[in-house]
Amino acid sequence: NAGVMQNPRHLVRRRGQEARLRCSPMKGHSHVYWYRQLPEEGLKFMVYLQKENIIDESGMPKERFSAEFPKEGPSILRIQQVVRGDSAAYFCASSLDIDSPLHFGNGTRLTVT
């Protein structure tokens, strides 16, 4: 029973490029969440999605960041025109329902040069 799968594990982008991070939830899970961990910090909530719907994006930066969870395929976190401050570990989590514990993936470490 595969866990939450994130790819790539490591992503290097130059300033101004786009970064696309993918997340496949655990089998049977339809709730997906994205968190970001800056260096020396705890994880911070970004966005909560269900299939084809953004439920809560209150933690997303207002510009350059977007997320989707299409009917088919993985959830995508997209960062346009990346800046050095976007360098962080991005974790995706999924859950069976809104009251269940979150299961996290191993993260994507984004480095912006």
Added chain:
Amino acid sequence: DQQVKQNSPSLSVQEGRISILNCDYTNSMFDYFLWYKKYPAEGPTFLISISSIKDKNEDGRFTVFLNKSAKHLSLHIVPSQPGDSAVYFCAASDRGGSNYKLTFGKGTLLTVNP
């Protein structure tokens, strides 16, 4: 403004002894608390949780205590094992058990020495 604080960045314990990890919070609206464990290069793994209507929850070697008046919770691991060496994150939610929008502390690195 840190709403969840883990004031000890690290803790070292001897195998077989008790490990006590502490967490303080400032937001009185938090009503659900969780502990996650994280190994290097992996995602956090859920350990144990507690609702604000309880003051203790136990699961095997892990026990979480909640003191609402002090806005303080702690995780006890007994007996500690070398495999418990990891970063432990305290997290809180104000969603009445819908724990998706978690506020995490910065973590405490626990090292259990054989």
